[in-house]
Amino acid sequence: MTEIEMEQQVLEMLMCLRRQSLQDIVNSPIHADGTPEIDSMTAVWVVSTVGKAFDRPLVRLSNVRRESLRSVGGVASLIRQSIPGQLVIGAA
Numbered sequence: 538m539t540e541i542e543m544e545q546q547v548l549e550m551l552m553c554l555r556r557q558s559l560q561d562i563v564n565s566p567i568h569a570d571g572t573p574e575i576d577s578m579t580a581v582w583v584v585s586t587v588g589k590a591f592d593r594p595l596v597r598l599s600n601v602r603r604e605s606l607r608s609v610g611g612v613a614s615l616i617r618q619s620i621p622g623q624l625v626i627g628a629a
Contacts, residue, residue: 577607584598587616596619
């Protein structure tokens with residue numbers, strides 16, 4: 538997945554979690570990276586949920602920069618960096 542595609546997936550997860558429309562989430566406060574802000578607990582939920590799809594934790598959260606857990610873009614980037622390349626090759 539590209540960075541944009543991963544951000545879209547994170548947004549879709551937030552839509553389900555918050556029971557809000559995409560428009561509501563996109564209209565929320567924007568982080569310095571240009572993507573919607575999220576709180577750290579929500580970021581941890583997203584990372585954990587994606588990790589379940591790989592049957593393992595993606596990252597050790599104590600080693601993650603806090604700034605990575607404050608926006609949709611930061612979380613998407615963290616997830617992309619955490620997925621081993623061999624698992625991504627050929628993924629739809």
